[in-house]
Amino acid sequence: MDEEAEERWRRPDPALLQLRIGLVVLLVAVPGLLTVAAVALLVGGAQGLAALLAGGVVTGLLLVAVRRRYDAWGYLERGDDLVVRRGVLVRRTSVVPYGRMQYVDVTAGPLARRFGLATVTLHTAAAATDAVVPGLLAAEAHRLRDRLAALGEARQAGV
């Protein structure tokens, strides 16, 4: 992918990052703090401090992972195909020609809806195709879906 194309990469909305950070805090940090409080009360202050430290490190690492995962997501609409990249540990790039798209899904779970977000999934005739763009604002998701559908129709090639 050349230099000028680099600027046209689009990213999921920052709200996705907030949502995922919120999830980490809710599911890890809060129960962690409660555990620390319990340990400090039952066993003693020193152990409580150690538990607090461990919990803090775990939460910090998770937050970094969430952040990096968010940063890795990107999609690029090129002349003939859509490029999606993702993944931190395993980096993946998918290139899907518009003419190969069979259908496009826009999905949104209850949490994502609350943040006004939606996920766009591309399906081709190949089961292995895994082009997914999460965390798009609803308007952008619909714009992307409609554009993909229109381009797909214009360039449709038989299987």
Place this chain on the structure above:
Amino acid sequence: MTTLLDPGARLDAEGGWVRLHPLTPLLRGGRFLLVVLALVGQQGLREAPAGPLLVVLGVTVPGAVLLGWLSWRAMRYRVTPTELQVESGVLTTRSRRVPLARVQAVDVVRPFYARVLGLAELRLEVVGGGSEAEAPLAFLAEEDAGRLRTQLLDLASGRLATDDAAAPPPEPDVVLVTVPTGPLVWSTLLGLPLVSAVVFVLVLVVTALIDLRAVGPAIATTVWILLGAGSFAVKRVLTEYGFTVAESPDGLRLRHGLLDTRTQTIPPGRVQAVRMSEPLLWRPFGWVRVEVDVAGYAGGGDQQTTTGALLPVAPRALAVALVARVLGSALPEADRPVPPAARWRAPLQARRLRVGVDARHVVSTSGVLTTTTDIAPLAKVQSLRTTAGPWQRRLGLASLHVDTAGRTLPGAVLPHRSASNAVALLEEIDGLARAARR
């Protein structure tokens, strides 16, 4: 039927609608009756009173016959210039329209018990079908099945108007390859059966060395390995017996089977991916096995498993020539190696990992014990993906996947290229595939 939904259907009702062969309910019900008879026989052995048995028989047998007859009566089909229309169902009716332009392959299947009566089943495969064939027509008279197949394929390729009478007599198929029985049997035995026999003997020898008294139990616990491998071998030989590859006006014609026979027809340009594999033990004989993948091929069905083989076993040169013929052009040489760093990631197969690209195909080779050559036609590429795991990135490597619409073969996978080469290859293949689609 659909007459309520579709008034047009009533207008030309009887207009070309055809029923399946009248013996169909007998064949379909026959298996059910066998099960009932077997159960009854069991009961009889236990000396159950004969009266209730007769009642059971008297109810189930006529009931099965009646049900079979009703469902036979409800099922009918006809061919229009663009569609195959099938209506079926007694309680829940189903009306299905299969657009002929979407047909990927047509199979004529003859289970053993149907062959005895001169009947055959016709199966149409369409893109995006579920796990079953889209329109199984079971059963038709053999000559009807053949004629219907020709008609459907002609209409699908737009070669013929719908008028059946105007159809020219079918040209004879040109046989390209026939697989002799000897190599078929030996090549099958040289696979799983031999390996499992070796494992079996090893286990026995080791057990005997440790404790002679344990040999008996050891046989009892490991003999299933042999049985499994044996049944696999028998099944494969039965399915692929007398394998013939022929070229017909409709496309490629594959014929095989000893008891149940199957004739597959793959119209030109429907092949999504090809794999040639060469197990270690076959190498002294220079044998390879060729498999093809067609979009929409149903994986199984209850009794006739699609083997997907284009050639169960053949000398390498013959296989390569046939693949080139099927795909319409010679294959590029797979001559681009992976960087030396790939040896740290895949020490055993790094030297095998090669790629070749030309204007029409991607060819990749891989494998440790079995050398595998995967071929993806560029005109069939659905999407391209690169993946790079942590260990790969440390070594500066990435894998490229060329996805096609097949069910059983992965298209072409190009593992452990250098990262920059993977991106360059992706762009190269993307451009070539775009040109190939036009």
